[in-house]
Amino acid sequence: MTSSPWPGAAVRETHVGVVVLVGDRAYKVKKPVRTAFCDFSTPERRHAAITRELELNRRLAPDVYLGAAELTGAGCAEPVLVMRRMPDGRRLSALLAGGADVSDELRQVARAVAAFHAGARRSVVVAAEGGRDALRERWRRNLDELEPYRDAPLPGRSLDTVRRLALRFLDGRGPLFARRADRVVDGHGDLIADDVFCLDDGPRILDCLDFDDRLRYVDGLDDAAFLAMDLERLGAGAAAERFLADYAEFAGDPAPATLAHHYVAYRAGVRAKVACLRWAQNDDPRAADDARTHLALAATHLRRGAPRLALVGGLPGTGKSTVAGELADRTGAVLLSSDRLRKERAGLDPTTSAAAEFGAGLYDPAHTADVYADLLHRAAGLLGLGESVVLDASWTAAGPRARAADVARAADVELVALSCAAPAAVAAERIRTRRGSASDATVAVARRMATVADRWPDAVVVRTDAPLAHSVAQAARVWDEAAG
Template sequence: MPYFDVHETHTGVVILAGDRAYKAKKPVLTDFLDFRLPQQREHACRREVELNSRLSPDSYLGVAHLTDPLGGPSEPVVVMRRYRDEDRLAHLVTHDTAESVHRVLDAVAAVLARFHERAERGERINAQGEPAAIEWRWRENLSELERYAAESIPGVSADDVAQLQRLVTQFVAGRAGLFARRIRDGRIVDGHGDLLADDIFWVGGSPALLDCLEFDDRLRHVDCIDDAAFLAMDLEFLGRKDFGDYFLQRYTEHAGWAAPPSLSDFYIAYRAAVRAKVDCVRVSQGSPGASDDAARHLGIATRHLQSGTVRLALVGGNPGTGKSTVARGLAESFGAQVISTDDVRRELRDSGTIAGEPGVLNAGLYSPDQVAMVYETALRRARQLLGEGHSVILDGTWRDPRTRDRAHRLAAETHSALVEFVCSATADVA
């Protein structure tokens, strides 16, 4: 590698010299940081060393000052160990074998899971996991993207941003139970906040995770899966969605818990929107090619919000028409949970809640009152699952239009997309 090299980002300059890297902050003001004053840049440098020492203490060596030989003010810089470009994860995912990359991603997932396990928690941090705080972060990003769309940056349209806003509003509005559970389970932490493949190095058989977010604590106080989703998104942006999926799978296995797929999609979309905004900043600073990156990031955000839409599917039809088979197939295709009225009826009968002879329409176990209790129980369970981010398939006959109306209201109240299927079969098949 060359002895000297210089790299520039939208907020800083990195000077590479020998086995050291020197990071200086640009004196800039953006919608998310203010580095205009020397003391602001000094504070940011010291905070960067302090925070990154949590994950990579051997990589951050301290803060130094570059002196102006003409007598001007000195400039604070972060001093780091220099690593080879070919050891970057971003390089490895496009040049190494899948087996080798899996080994690296598994190690990164283990390091991140251990970091999250011991990360700081508390009421101040939990506040950033509340729906209002999550909406605020989205709103800040989308408002900036709207502004860039108004400035006619290629690849960023007002319609695209409006679609993102609709999908975000729909998800957050119906998921109070999910966000409350994430806080209750201790999943909101003082995390990394900016986990990109360009800032992860494979050094001596171990990963070094660099460059956490230091300029706004609120943006670093995140759900664990949000932190991990940033890297999954970036791997997808690099053309390897399969690596992103593998990383999230290994992260949740190391962490010992799993999040609903809809939440992973939601946060992957959020991180893609964040990067789209950064791309627009780069365009405004004189890098027109970054508009293509913005368009690709917006595409990732849209796809994942659509994929993560919470759905309520009603699969109905007479007995013997194959509705249970259809319900199971749908569940496998989009990761939904099936609630079968037959299963609910058996549970209620075994618990003594309902009773009567089976097999007779409008009598015994199938009397109107007992059928209503079965469907009310199924809808109540569905409400909880939908609120916690799980798509649900309700498998039943759905003969009673009043019961279907209650299911329609449930979908509206939980801001879930409603899909209805009616299964039928000829008499000789059924």
């Protein structure tokens, strides 16, 4: 007699359902309850819920969700969802807990989710529910529902940070969300590691959100971010980043990193609320820790994902272009250079010389004003699309700096002001020895600029006669601290 590969029968229970595991089958019934989220109080309602759950989950795992049946006897007919039993040891969460390398499995999951989204239902109604206004309303509801838990178990300061940064991001990113309307789909809605099974023939993704259709109508990146958030919560931060990168590759999604951070934060906020509800029901300290962990995760991603406008300035030879480039590389920001833009506007190759006396030729006041106006116009467009921007220019005049501050305010982003400085002799030597630069400044021009430069009291001075790594680290610290 051959023994069964499955463990013995088992029962799993939640606050709204019961799953009975027998052999290679799982049988799920709804409890006759009515909550704020669902109403299963009658057999008819439970039957409708089982039918809907079957229909929705077959989109991703048709060979797992086998059908609906009825448990009959004693004059009753209880609707039952019949499922293929999944091996517990192949849960993504179990594999992570066991220290397995799940890189290949997560890449398969990313491919499966992207393919699902490519064929998922879209409509005007779906797009509206996944747009900026609907997302703001979901944030508002979640944050309001977290307020009763301020100070216990949630730290009030973190709650305030999450509210401020979440709404600020939404306020300034109208163009980004408008552009992504066609990426809003009828998705999964509740993608967590416990419900992903990594089998030899590919992943199975179970248990989508079925009690409120509107909560499944989300940007595909938002849907994927739920799993990324859960992976990070489980201590697999690097795996979470790879998963989102793989998803973006398979989905052909050019979303800015700031949007991914925002969606991860939103999903963490949702789970913080769920943990608070558990804590309120039974005063479980583990639920309190879970709530704080998720809220901290939300705050971290909102800080990382807050778009910024950085002005990296200084006199010629102070290393501003080098620092600006390194800062952009380190933060993923878009780099715009006044020297390059000036040549572009004149139809010149960046390294083609347009050298002139101070305030003459391409460097006369009219050309310079146009270059700064163009820089700021381009920056404003990028900020609205969720990109952070680093502007490499001298910024020696107060007028353009004031207009840059106006752009930052209009886009609801922080302004980072960095003034690069080096001893005059060091700067002069750099000017004399540089090759292949877009800058045309001479030592004489640099000296003349120094005599007319306006004070820049709001800027953080970055010394560039120190090792480059130290200068860039200082600039990065200012950048990181800007989100508060």
